[in-house]
Every structure is written in C-alpha cells, then in structure tokens.
Amino acid sequence: MTDSDITPRKRFHALDARERARWLDPAEAEFCAHGFENASLNRILKQAGMSKGRSYHYFADKGELFRATLDRRMAGIAELCDAAVLAAKEPGLFWQEVAALGARLTAALQKDERLAALIRTLHQERAAQQACAVQLDVFRARVEALLTAGQAIGAVRGDLPTSLLVAVTLQLIVTVDHWFADHAAALDMAQEQLLSRQAFGLLIAPLIPPSQFGDDLP
Amino acid sequence: MTDSDITPRKRFHALDARERARWLDPAEAEFCAHGFENASLNRILKQAGMSKGRSYHYFADKGELFRATLDRRMAGIAELCDAAVLAAKEPGLFWQEVAALGARLTAALQKDERLAALIRTLHQERAAQQACAVQLDVFRARVEALLTAGQAIGAVRGDLPTSLLVAVTLQLIVTVDHWFADHAAALDMAQEQLLSRQAFGLLIAPLIPPSQFGDDLP
DNA sequence: ACGAGATTTAGACCAGTGGTCTAAATGCTC
DNA sequence: GAGCATTTAGACCACTGGTCTAAATCTCGT
Known part of the structure; x- marks a missing residue:
C-alpha cells in the first residue's frame, strides 16, 4: 500500500x-x-x-x-470532569458541584506547571488556538453543556445567548487564572485561599439570573 | 549637533x-x-x-x-472620557454615567472600523501589547481610577484587589465586544440594542458588591 | 539469501521575515 | 562652493516554517 x-x-x-x-x-x-x-x-x-x-x-x-x-x-484531565454537575436539580447543588469541579481543575493545573504554561500559550496566541481548534471546540461544548444544564434548573440566567455566556465564562476563567499566576508570589497561602473563594464568585457573577439582585442599574 | x-x-x-x-x-x-x-x-x-x-x-x-x-x-478618543463618572456620589448615578461612557465609546468604535480593527489586534496579539505597553498602562490606570471611585461610594465591591477587578473588567469588555463583532451579522438592530443593554449588565455583574444578592453559593 | 518495491530519512533549498550596515546622495551653513 | 551633518537606498544578515529530492533502510515474496 x-x-x-x-x-x-x-x-x-x-x-x-x-x-x-x-x-x-x-x-x-x-x-x-x-x-x-x-x-x-x-x-x-x-x-x-x-x-x-x-x-x-x-x-x-x-x-x-x-x-x-x-x-x-x-491525558488524565478529562476524568476530572465527571458528570455530577450536569445531574444537579437545584441551583445550590449545581453551583456547589461547579465549585468542586473548578477546585479540582485548579489543583491539577497547580500541580502541573508545564500544562499550565501550554494552556496559557493557548490562551494568548491566536495561532496556537487555530492549531488546536478541535480541542478548543470540545472544551467549549463542555462548558456550553454545563451552562445549558444550569439554565434548565434556573441556576444560570436564560436571557442571553448561551454562546455569549460561554465566551464570557471562558475568558473570565483564564483572566482570573492569569491574575493569580501573576500575583501568586505576593500572596501567602491563607490569603490565596480566601481570594480564590471570592474569585469564584467573580467568575459566576455574570451567570446569575439578573432578577436575583436589585436592579438599580440604568 | x-x-x-x-x-x-x-x-x-x-x-x-x-x-x-x-x-x-x-x-x-x-x-x-x-x-x-x-x-x-x-x-x-x-x-x-x-x-x-x-x-x-x-x-x-x-x-x-x-x-x-x-x-x-x-486622537479624539480621549475627550470622550469626561470626568463626570468620577464625580458621581451615589451608585445609581455612577452606573448611569458608566453606561453613558460605554455607549459613547461603543458608538465611536462602530463609526471607525479601522480603529476597531487595530484595537482588536491589540487585544489578540501579545507582541502588539508589548509594542503599546505605555498606552495600555494609561488605559489600565483610567479603568482603575474609575473602579476606585466606584468603590469609594459603594457602587463597586471592595472585597477584592482592584487590580483583579481591572483585569476582569478589561477582558470582559473585549470579550463582549468581540462576541458582538462575530454575531452582528445575524442580529437585526432591535435585537442588537436589547442585547447590548443586557450585555452591559453582564459587564458590571462581577463588580457589584456581593452582599446585594442572595448568597446561596458554597 | 536476494532483489524489488515501498517507506523513512537527511539535509539542501526556498521564499519570506525583521533588522543592520555601508556608502552614496542630499541639505545646510559658512 | 567647500565641508560637514543628515538622510537615504538597498545589499546583506541570521533566521523562520516549509518543500523536495535523492539516498538509506526496511519489508517481504520468492
């Protein structure tokens, strides 16, 4: 042949x-x-x-x-993303599972410095994104499925296109990760733990249904 | 000489x-x-x-x-950023001014396609960012001043480092802008107007003090 | 064991890149 | 117009990712 x-x-x-x-x-x-x-x-x-x-x-x-x-x-990252979060039937549990998932992934990235560097490259360089278009689409689809599940049970706002929420969420993840990478040296562990809990709130803030907080915006 | x-x-x-x-x-x-x-x-x-x-x-x-x-x-963009927003003394007015500022900048970018393209390049390419490091720092400082002013009157959450809020805000701006650039063709004007009002809420959601919505998160 | 045919390999080569450098042209002043 | 500083042209440099040819190697049927 x-x-x-x-x-x-x-x-x-x-x-x-x-x-x-x-x-x-x-x-x-x-x-x-x-x-x-x-x-x-x-x-x-x-x-x-x-x-x-x-x-x-x-x-x-x-x-x-x-x-x-x-x-x-x-290899080995996929298994960290179990499906428990997709099965959550009420917002509290949903966000709890999301937080656990996030913690697992964060821990994995902290342990594997090389992987973190590669992913940061992927985040920063368009050419790298084109080279990995397939993998990125898979990941995007995962996040989309997650958000759709959240919308179905009212945990995630449903008044905006899912693709917009996906784009925002992906960018927020890498931005927050990036900020921590840049400032990790200046934080002791206690601070970092506290901050990362609060930063999680930052991440999901755009996803919360808008009716849940007072609409004192123009 | x-x-x-x-x-x-x-x-x-x-x-x-x-x-x-x-x-x-x-x-x-x-x-x-x-x-x-x-x-x-x-x-x-x-x-x-x-x-x-x-x-x-x-x-x-x-x-x-x-x-x-x-x-x-x-040239000519700087004058769109007047200081009214920095003078706001209560959250409602503050966010109203921020929305107006955002609308002005959005309109300017929609009128000037070339400027939008250059800024998108600046957003996407690290090498371009290094070339324009000074201008970027000026812009970052502007956003930081704005957020600090918002924190002073309780419009912006004060429980996270300003630099983190700045990073998140900058990324959200370009992400949302990018999404609209990608999807503009598929939207009629009425949809786009409605969406961009809602998207503004998306932008500022991470900035709102967390006590304002029910803390049903882990 | 051998030889034909497919696969694998080395590395010269290509058009292109951003950047350097020399030497000629030009402008300016006395 | 002489003399000097500035400006200009473009050859040249080391390097890039990628192509291509021709030789080496491997496989397999006999």
Missing part, C-alpha cells in the same frame, strides 16, 4: 511512547519557554537530534507538533 | 501630517488586514514606496510603526 492515505499524525501515533517522548520532550520545553509562534521548530529539531525530513514525516506542520505536545499533557 | 540623542520617534513626529500619512496609510492598511505579527514590514515599505533605511531612520522597529498607526487613530 502506498502511504498517500496515511497522515503524518497517524504515523506519529503509531510510535511507542518512548519514541514519542523523544519528540515531545524537547518540543514541550521549547513551547513552554517561548510560546507557540516564538518557538523555533529548527531549535526543537536540533535539540531532539531529528532532521527536517523526519519532522514533516510525522507532523504536517508546527501546529501539529504543538497539538501533540498539549495532548500528552492533557 | 550629531543625531545621537535624537530618537527615530522624534524625527517622525517632526514631519508634517501630509508626510506622516505617507507612512501611516499603508501601515494601517497592512495592520488592519493582517494584524501585527503577520503584517509584513517589507510589504508596507513596498506599498509606501519607502526604503528600509528610511524606515529605520524614523521607526526603531516594527512595533513603533504600529504604535504610530494606533496613535493617529486614537
């Missing part, structure tokens, strides 16, 4: 984990250190001792290598 | 408006069409009929050219 219908991605996937790490370890180091656009493919290749030809045999382009790097780190 | 203490920026500033436009018009077209990083300096130069040497005589680097482009478009 000719290789015309075998994508580089599949070829890479067929390699064993040991061999894949020979690519992904240097790539991850480079992407974490320089982000996506400023990462140099040539530098990665030199570091990994691989040639251009080999690279484009296994990865269609730079984006595919980034995606593979991210995929490896993301 | 030798030119060792004259910066490229000053040299460009000394040109008359007619001459400056010969640089800025092609630069603006390129930046609007391709963003910052993907804009090609060589293409701009070819378009403007200028040489490399001349370019680096007037602009230290690509970023300085982008900054000059943005500066020209931003």
